[in-house]
Amino acid sequence: MSTRRLRSEDYNDYSSTEATPDGSPPEGINSFAAPSAYQRFGESNGTTWFQTLIHLVKGNIGTGLLGLPLAVKNAGIVLGPLSLLVMGIAAVHCMGILVKCAHRFCNKYQRPFVDYGDAVMYGLEASPSAWLRTHAIWGRYCGIVQDPGFFVLFCFFGSSLQVISAANGTTNDCHSNKTTALTPTMDSRLFILSLLPFLVLLVYIQNLKFLSIFSMLANLAMLCSLLMINWYIITGIPDPSNLPLIAGWKTYPLFFGTAIFAFEGIGVVLPLENKMKNPRHFPVVLYVGMAIVTILYISLGTLGYLRFGASIQASITLNLPDCWLYQSVKLLYSIGIFFTYALQFYVPAEIIVPGAVSQVPERWALWVNLLLRTCLVCVTCLLAILIPRLDIVISLVGSVSSSALALIIPPLLEITTYYSDGLHPVTIAKDILISVLGFAGFVVGTYESLWALATPPISNTTSALVQ
Numbered sequence: 380m381s382t383r384r385l386r387s388e389d390y391n392d393y394s395s396t397e398a399t400p401d402g403s404p405p406e407g408i409n410s411f412a413a414p415s416a417y418q419r420f421g422e423s424n425g426t427t428w429f430q431t432l433i434h435l436v437k438g439n440i441g442t443g444l445l446g447l448p449l450a451v452k453n454a455g456i457v458l459g460p461l462s463l464l465v466m467g468i469a470a471v472h473c474m475g476i477l478v479k480c481a482h483r484f485c486n487k488y489q490r491p492f493v494d495y496g497d498a499v500m501y502g503l504e505a506s507p508s509a510w511l512r513t514h515a516i517w518g519r520y521c522g523i524v525q526d527p528g529f530f531v532l533f534c535f536f537g538s539s540l541q542v543i544s545a546a547n548g549t550t551n552d553c554h555s556n557k558t559t560a561l562t563p564t565m566d567s568r569l570f571i572l573s574l575l576p577f578l579v580l581l582v583y584i585q586n587l588k589f590l591s592i593f594s595m596l597a598n599l600a601m602l603c604s605l606l607m608i609n610w611y612i613i614t615g616i617p618d619p620s621n622l623p624l625i626a627g628w629k630t631y632p633l634f635f636g637t638a639i640f641a642f643e644g645i646g647v648v649l650p651l652e653n654k655m656k657n658p659r660h661f662p663v664v665l666y667v668g669m670a671i672v673t674i675l676y677i678s679l680g681t682l683g684y685l686r687f688g689a690s691i692q693a694s695i696t697l698n699l700p701d702c703w704l705y706q707s708v709k710l711l712y713s714i715g716i717f718f719t720y721a722l723q724f725y726v727p728a729e730i731i732v733p734g735a736v737s738q739v740p741e742r743w744a745l746w747v748n749l750l751l752r753t754c755l756v757c758v759t760c761l762l763a764i765l766i767p768r769l770d771i772v773i774s775l776v777g778s779v780s781s782s783a784l785a786l787i788i789p790p791l792l793e794i795t796t797y798y799s800d801g802l803h804p805v806t807i808a809k810d811i812l813i814s815v816l817g818f819a820g821f822v823v824g825t826y827e828s829l830w831a832l833a834t835p836p837i838s839n840t841t842s843a844l845v846q
Contacts (some may be wrong), residue, residue: 534772621688629827642781
């Protein structure tokens with residue numbers, strides 16, 4: 380991956396340029412750039428490599444991680460970890476492709492920043508197809524497909540907090556290997572609804588550096604939770620000889636959807652790189668960060684399935700004992716996911732909000748901005764209330780949106796971007812193979828997820844239902 384960045388010797392550095400008296404970018408800044416893009420790039424103090432690493436790891440660790448033991452069950456104790464490794468390598472490679480293409484378009488169009496949607500739009504404009512060039516503007520909004528994944532966080536909040544609220548069955552015995560059926564004090568849909576005002580206020584925070592404070596809090600909360608979860612797992616792994624090495628073909632598409640949903644951080648790659656003080660360090664940060672994430676995914680997914688076997692649930696936290704210690708683990712992880720919402724909301728908001736705000740008078744800009752953010756959160760909340768099955772929702776969202784963002788679009792973007800330069804046939808074949816595999820997972824995974832969603836759950840299955 381190229382390490383050349385926007386502030387190279389071939390690119391005009393606008394980071395120290397003062398704005399004009401009316402607040403507009405100075406002459407020479409591309410007028411098509413989103414208003415917030417100039418403001419972000421113009422900030423003098425960027426993030427360090429360590430802060431960027433924290434953001435990158437945080438952007439890839441969320442509810443998808445807790446569903447990976449169930450994903451491994453759907454693939455098999457051998458096929459699951461191997462598939463996670465291959466998927467991790469492919470996802471990191473596609474992130475590198477996205478950054479490389481973004482650098483090319485920044486230099487070509489003299490833009491200070493190119494986000495995911497801009498890169499796809501410029502890639503379509505460079506396509507040899509006249510139809511794609513004509514409809515290139517559609518690429519500008521492709522990053523919006525990441526937004527439906529937010530209602531997975533709402534589903535997780537509902538299922539976790541509902542269990543936590545069932546204090547009637549909570550004990551002081553943390554050595555029991557059983558998770559009893561507790562009687563919740565409130566329907567989880569009401570929990571989802573009660574969190575709505577707080578999440579609305581959280582997404583009003585629009586500064587990425589300020590969000591780093593919440594990111595750090597989320598990292599600490601989730602780190603403590605993961606340490607306690609892993610400790611409980613490794614201290615009681617039974618004989619795994621009865622676990623299938625390779626699961627049935629019908630459940631593998633569900634594995635694909637859940638696994639690719641876990642690798643959901645491609646949308647934050649470009650904003651994070653743009654905010655670095657020294658972007659030339661970003662390739663190292665990317666590979667180190669994603670190596671940490673992939674190792675964590677494989678270890679938790681495999682060990683979690685080994686620990687709980689066929690009884691593994693949609694979120695591994697639902698398998699923890701019903702004692703006060705592990706109830707606090709569930710609460711702690713929920714707090715971490717709560718702060719994660721704002722960081723994941725950042726990318727689609729930067730795509731949707733600036734275009735709408737630019738269409739209204741300046742005196743209404745702030746109100747339109749806040750209204751759109753509120754509506755986006757409300758929509759995801761409504762989806763979570765209507766579709767409350769956590770395991771199937773994760774697989775469905777992963778198959779539909781995450782597969783497109785992480786596997787299908789980036790390889791095709793590389794082909795359209797560098798087609799005129801004469802790509803090597805091996806590179807073309809590699810890109811086509813990744814996109815075809817991603818599309819196959821999208822089709823089959825979506826079908827199986829919708830079929831499972833339409834099928835009433837059976838008792839003792841791994842579906843997490845909202846009562």
